[in-house]
Amino acid sequence: MKILGLDTAMAACSAAVIDTDVAQPFAAAFLAMERGHAEVLPPMVAEVMKTAGLDFSQIDRIAVTTGPGTFTGVRIGLAFARGIGLARGIPVIGINSLSAIAANEPARSPLLVVADARNDEIYAARFDADHKLIVAPHVTTTIAAAVELVAGTVVLGSAAAAVVAASGRDDLTLSSVCHLPVAAQFAALVADMVPGAMPSPLYLRAPDAKPQQTTLRKLTALSIEYVDVSASHILSELHIEAFDEGWSPLAFAELLKTPGTEASVALERGEPLGFMLTRSAVDEAEIVSIGTRPSVQRRGVARQLLERNVVSLAAKGVRYLFLEVAASNIAAQGLYAALGFSEVGRRKGYYKRVSGMEDAIVMRRELGL
Known part of the structure; x- marks a missing residue:
């Protein structure tokens, strides 16, 4: 059985391709690092696949660490594994990080x-x-x-x-062995496991970062730039920080190949803080996704992304802009209403939550120059 192993849960990025019928891995890579996993993982996986001489059609399973670990790191690895698994039809199986370390x-x-x-x-x-x-x-x-x-x-x-x-x-x-997960060591653990639903992150406690209680300074001088497929890893990292079900770089790359799809990023002194993805056809467009880093939420990033995209879409002949927002997300609904969106429908049970299904409110704004 050929298995691709991935880890970004702690202070390293690791990938390996193994065959359970062979003692040594086909290819393996390991890099100790505290940050930047989203940029390193895609080329690392591409390199181990190339060294192994395999393509994804020959991979039987993907093994990925689910945590505990850093919040962003766990989500980066999971999002990447899910993206490959969904795109290629490969079962993805999660391994908790401590079991992965035990394999060393x-x-x-x-x-x-x-x-x-x-x-x-x-x-x-x-x-x-x-x-x-x-x-x-x-x-x-x-x-x-x-x-x-x-x-x-x-x-x-x-x-x-x-x-x-x-x-x-x-x-x-x-013990004197490596104290971090090593993909070449833990990948074989999934060989005897029965594939099921896509793995979820294992969080054993809340994030260290706490919401600020004081009035937040608005960010008023952001640079809004439109990006292409080459920025897929940046979009993925932003999405993973903003949402529980983060999208992989591969998912963004596939979306950006779709006609009418555009992505923009909000930057402060070159640092990406938020993103927006739209898809348009004839005189209508929809917001596929919009998000900001948790550390800058409620500071005007999403508003500036929306305002810039409204102008750009209107200039291209788009008359109606649609979006969907969770019924419980009152803050976002307030922002959209302030920017001229109004409710035009509701999709029952659209969002899957831990506690059950949640409705999506469909909102629309008429554009014009």
């Missing part, structure tokens, strides 16, 4: 995998001597993590040294 350890001993979660907390999971998960990933402390461990347990991960030191025990073994 060759010793047949009980394992404790621990990763730094910041704020004096760690992510932890326990495995038996056969590396079978016995305690699922959870948030704990360095002191609590070592409680009830059997003698001879091997401890690995970015928080391993801290846990061993805090335990005060001399019967634990500190």
Whole structure:
């Protein structure tokens, strides 16, 4: 079975192509990095596929880490894997990040995998001597993590040294293997798994960033630039930050090949803060997606993107601009209403949520110069 493995969940970007019938991977790449996964992953995957001498039609499964890890990192890998899986009809199977790290350890001993979660907390999971998960990933402390461990347990991960030191025990073994997920090691884990629905992110706690409570400074001098397929990775990174179900660079590339589709990006001193994707035909257009980075929401980015695109679309002869917005998104509805949109319909059960289905409100604005 040929498997493509992907990881961007923590402080590295990793990709590999393996064949479960062969001992060594066909091709593998690993790069330690704190940021920039969205730019690195697509060319890294292209390179390992080229080195392996395979195309996606020959890949049987995709293995991707689902977290815990950094919020943006987890979503980048998942979005990319989903994009390839949907486009190519390849099953995508998720592996939690701690199980992925456990795959690095060759010793047949009980394992404790621990990763730094910041704020004096760690992510932890326990495995038996056969590396079978016995305690699922959870948030704990360095002191609590070592409680009830059997003698001879091997401890690995970015928080391993801290846990061993805090335990005060001399019967634990500190592993020397890589403390981050390595695609070449964990990809084989999905070989015996039954494919199901597309994997979802595993978040064990809320993001560290908290909403600001003070009045936010409006961003009034943004540069709005129209971009092409070459900016797919930037659009993907922005989409992943803005939405739970982030789109991959491949998904954006395919959308931008569709006639009448345009993408624009809002920048401040060269830094992309938001995006807008539209599709037009004859005298009508729709907003396919619009989003801004969480750190700059409610600061005028979406308004400036909308205003610029309204002018551009009207100049091209578009008379009506449509959009869809979740019925519960009152803030967005208020912005659209302020910009001249009005409700013209409702789509029942349009959005799939964890709690169930949610209606979409269809809004329209008549354009004119």
